[in-house]
Amino acid sequence: MNLAITTESLTKKFGAFTAVDAISLEVAQGEIFGFLGANGAGKTTAMRMLTGLSRPTSGRASVAGFDVSRQPEQIKRNIGYMSQKFSLYEDLTVKENIRFYGGIYGLSLKNIGIKTEQLLEELDLREVSKTPVKSLPLGWKQKLAFSISQVHDPAIVFLDEPTGGVDPITRRHFWELIYRAADKGRTVFVTTHYMDEAEYCDRISIMVDGKIAAMGSPSALKKEHQAPSINELFVRLARVTTAGLG
Amino acid sequence: MSPFFAFVKKETLHILRDPRTLVILLGMPIAQVILFGFAITNELNDVRVAIFDSAKDPVSMEISDRLTSSGFFQLSAETGKEEDLEGVFQHERVKLVVVFPPGFQERFYRNDNPQIQLIADATDPNTATTIVAYASAIIRQYEEEKKGSAALPYAIKTEVRMRYNEELKSVFLFVPGVITIILMLVSAMMTSIALTREKELGTMEVLLVSPLRPLVIVVGKVVPYIALGLIIMGIILGLATTVFQMPIRGSLGLLVAECLLFVSTSLSLGILISSRVKTQMVALLISLMALMLPTILLSGFIFPVENMPWLLQIISHIVPARWFIVIVKGIMLKGAGLEVLWEETLILVFMTIVLIGASIRSFKLRLE
Structure with a gap:
């Protein structure tokens, strides 16, 4: 099994506060990994x-075969990233957005052209290619942002709450895109509320107070904790710490 | 396609997609240059004055004493030769030269057309008018005391020459001011807003996760605004030189170079602001309050720095525009070169280095 992401006792401290407390995890190539946790976890x-945005205080992590402390630049080249804000420029057209992101990832002009055509075709956006992104429906923007985050064919794509504020049907469609990417062998690392x-993920981890409280496939986790759903399990784990704090 | 070029192109598209802002940025300087026709005159004190006394007799010396002890003037040089005039204006920063012709006392007592020449630095026409009025009043008062009111009408004639701006055109004063304000506006305010916009929209995160280095992001962001600033400067200069026949007596190359220096100072201010705030609104407010107001009020653009209370005078030292306006006036109106303006230039260079250092540090801190 090829590993896309591995961490060993990865820790980040801000002064006396430990934000991430010695987490260790492994994500296989082509896996859809759900990274769960309450706000502030x-x-x-x-x-x-x-x-590669922030250096660990201690511990190790490797992403796409590169060390996060020593080779953040190589990591940046080999990952894609999409946040809940969709990260598109609203005043630029669909095509201009694709070309811009292709450009900053250093794609050649020829490749940008090929990639642009391919994306417009795949997403069925050819008719609106010259429309400013701001006038597209939310679901289209989301799909576009997802595809643009992989314009440079990265090994791993990080999705930070990619479906925030989107209706259930659009979310369902979006997950089809995620599956399609994973089928092509791309690793998907996704956070969600x-x-x-x-439940759609191959494996998930639930973070509580900087530590990983549970990790495994959704079905195995439910069995292990005798929880009817991941929702139930999540609430239970979060409640334990709240009680502990009190 | 190089990432940097892709970035500059995208940033240029942002500017072009917002025609309203562009119209304001291009239209405002034009309107300002045309509209600014009047200025506010204020009282003066401790104006640097040079005395060129070829008479050296009791009367000329007494008049000189009166001038320098009046509190309005401060003697900074006594020159001997007419050729020194230029040097006195340029190097001694003198605002007024008083010239007594040979044999002044004799003419004075014989009422034989005694003349005193007052040569004022009219780069700032309002100040020059006031200075000359004050000096003339002191001279008249002396004459009145010596000869009694019976001697009216006054015999001493003061001949006035307005140096550097013979016609006292106030547009000459406002053009450097407008250039300063617009460059500050475009460079500092627009870049701080443009950078904060990326943060607010969440695109900054994506840029930082991309292989683009933070320095490339910042430079790519500001390059189109530098170009815009220079275009606007060109419009103002074109308007000033054609419509108002304003001269550019010094080197145009030096003027552009100094403008680029000031643009860098302003840009680093803009970057510093954007690295400290989260929303465009806050960036706009801080730019207006902390940058535009001092640039307009404390730079000597509208109110002469010499007339400000001492506290404001001290504060005005940290306003980059104060130094830049002196430079622009010096180059355009006096034909001054670096040998005269090196001090102001060095101050701006120093400010820019400190500000760039601070903004890089602030930008990095934010990344952590």
Whole structure:
């Protein structure tokens, strides 16, 4: 099994506060990995370390075969990233957005042209290719942002709450795109607050107070904790710490 | 396609897609240059004055004493030769030269058309008018005391020459001011807003996760605004030189170079602001309050720095525009070169280095 992401006791401290507390995980190539946790549990900090934006205080992590502490630049070249804000420029057209992101990832003009045609075709956006993104429906923007995040064919794509504020049908469509990407061998590392989405993942981890409280496939986790759903399990784990704090 | 070029292209598209802002940015300087026709005159004190006394007799010396002890003037040089005039204006920063012709005392007592020449630095026409009025009043008062009111009408004639701006055109004063304000506006305010916009929209995150280096992001972001600033400067200069016949007596190359220096100062201010705030609204407010107001009020553009209370005078030292306006006036109106303006230039260079250092540090801190 090829590993896309591995971490060993990955830790990030801000002064006396430990945001990420010695997490260890492994994500296989082509896997859809759900990274769950309540707000403030340390998901964002962990993701920032994995995407090369922030250096670990201690521990190790490797992404696409590169070390996060020593080779953040190589990591950036080999990953895609999409956030819940969709990260598109609203005043630029569909085509201009694709070309811009192709450009900043250093694609050649020829490749940008090929990629642009391919994306317009795949997403069925050819008719609106010269329309400013701001006048597209939310679902289209989301699909476009997802495809653009992989314009440079990265080995791994990080999705930070990609479906925030989107209706269930559009979310369902979006997950079809995720599956399609995974089928092509791309690793998908996704954070979400929707527990039904967690069930779609190959494996998930639930972060509580900077630590990984549970990790495994959704069905195995439910069996292990005798929980009827991931939602139930999530609430239970989060409640334990709240009680502990009190 | 190089990532940097892709970035600059995208940024240029942002500017072009927002025609309203573009119209304001291009239209405002034109309107300002045309509309600014009047200025506010204020009282003066401790104006640097040079005395060129070829008479050296009791009367000329007494008049000189009166001038320098009046509190309005401060003697900064006594020159001997007419050829020194230029040097006195350029190097001593003198605003007024008083010239006594040989044999002044004799003419004065014989009422034989005694003349004193007052040569004022009229780069700032309002100040020059006031200076000359004050000096003339002091001279008249002296004459009145010596000869009694019976001697009216006054015999000493003061001959006035307005140096550098013979016709006292106030547009000459406002053009450097408008250039300063627009460059500050485009460079500092627009870049701070443009950079904050990326943060607000969440696109900054994506840019930072991309292989683009933070420095490339910042430079790519500001390059189109530098170009825009220079285009606007060209429009103002074109308007000033054609419509108002304003001269550019010094080197145009030096003027452009100094403008680029000031643009860098402003840009680093804009980057510093954007690295500290989260929303475009806050960036706009801070730019207006902390940059535009001091640039307009404390730079000597509208109110002469010499007339400000001492506290404001001290504060005005940290306003980059204060130094830049002196440079622009010096080059355009006096034909001054670097040998005269090196001090102001060095101050701006120093400010820029400090600000760039601070903004890079601030940008990096934010990344962590």
